[in-house]
Amino acid sequence: MTVLKKTDLVPPFWLPGGHLQTIYPALLRKITDVNYIRERILTPDDDFLDLDWSFSKTKSGKLVILSHGLEGDSNRQYVLGMVRLLNKNGYDCLAWNFRSCGGEMNQTSRFYHSGATDDLDHVVSYAAGRGYQEINLIGFSLGGNLTLKYLGETERHLNPLIKKGIVFSVPMDLKACSLAIIKRENRVYMQRFMNTLLPKVSQKAKLFPDHINMEKGSLVKTLYDFDDIYTAPLHGFDSADHYYESCSSMFFVQNISIPTLIVNAMNDPIVPVRSLPLDLVISLSNVQLELSRYGGHCGFRPSRVFNAVYWSEKRALNFLQSENL
Structure with a gap:
């Protein structure tokens, strides 16, 4: 598998550099047309997780579970933009909030962290009981590391409903x-x-x-x-x-058994490109790493925005719909 060092992402000329490409979407992009239905589920250790569902008008039997980044939540612009596009293309979405991130403090002494895959597994198991025919996972930043670790944990029997994984701006180290x-x-x-x-x-x-x-x-x-x-x-x-x-997900990716896409920007100020295990990923048959020259951290705003869709959202949809890795 080759590492694609270039993508077709071209940022606006007025957003030069990784910092502006990170900060502009985070602070100024507003998405108001995603309507969540919140559901609270209990965890095995007597805590709770808040799940935000957004359903497609087309009942395809396909679900995408989205995991946000450090100190984020289901209402971050990078989550909302992805949910909106996926809903329009037949995918139900479940954006779950990590412990303490849903607007209310959780009930146990623990919080969340980059490797807390027990909570993600609990969400997957719960969603799988809703009758879906296919489940895909998307993670951003910390949620991307969590997703890759989850997919690569050899001691875990991965639910056969999970078909693909996609992560953006992931800190693998x-x-x-x-x-x-x-x-x-x-x-x-x-x-x-x-x-x-x-x-x-x-x-x-x-x-x-x-x-x-x-x-x-x-x-x-x-x-x-x-x-x-x-x-x-x-x-x-x-x-x-x-x-x-x-x-760190770099110690788990070699065990991933389903088609998985990793997208990181080379000008990401938070995740240095030199921290990515490039030689390892190149050798993997189920994992594809795309390095975009631009995009910042969880930014990926293209120079021309059509229908309010960002480049990362189109790339994720394309990967989900593709028959090949």
């Missing part, structure tokens, strides 16, 4: 990306994440004071610190490094 976001030019992204992560931990600490020590909060200066002090111990890892080593 979690440590490399955690260190990249510390750079001065990326601090705006890290600060945005920290502005919501730290208040969540503070709120959680009041509910579970024996599990979370907020006195260490002053030591958290970076996302790496946050993962080392909070994410890792809350989820059974010894340290941030142990967490990254255990959950």
Whole structure:
């Protein structure tokens, strides 16, 4: 399988560089015509997950499950844009919200993390019971890593209804990306994440004071610190490094058995292209990696937008509808 180092994505001339191609869609793209129906399901550990369904007018029996990024939710523009296009083309969509991301704090001491595939598996199992003939998975950023890890876990019997996987802007090497976001030019992204992560931990600490020590909060200066002090111990890892080593999807992709598309931009400021396991992916028969010269992180706005559709959404639909990898 070849790595496609070029795609047909051409960004607007007025959005030069990966930062603007990341920030513009995140802040200024508005999608108001997706209508979700929310459903709450319980988890085996007495917590809950909020699922947002959006149904196609055409009953094709096909479902796409979408996993958002770090501190995102089902209402992020990259999720909504994808849902809208897929609905118009006969796919029902289920955009699930990670624990603590659906607008209400979850009930257990744990949150979510880049490798929490037990929750994704619970969502898949629940959706499979709704009578669908085909299920596909799409993930963005952290949700992309989660999706790839899930598809490649050898100890898990993958539901035969799952036919394809698609991920965008995926941090396959979690440590490399955690260190990249510390750079001065990326601090705006890290600060945005920290502005919501730290208040969540503070709120959680009041509910579970024996599990979370907020006195260490002053030591958290970076996302790496946050993962080392909070994410890792809350989820059974010894340290941030142990967490990254255990959950980075680059250690799982070689076991993926269904057609899977990975799309990353070469100018992604959060996921350096050098962090991607290019040599490994080239050798895989079921995984295709496309490197776009442009797109930023979860951006992918084309120079000309037809019917409000972004390039990444068209690419995902094309891959889902294609008979070949």
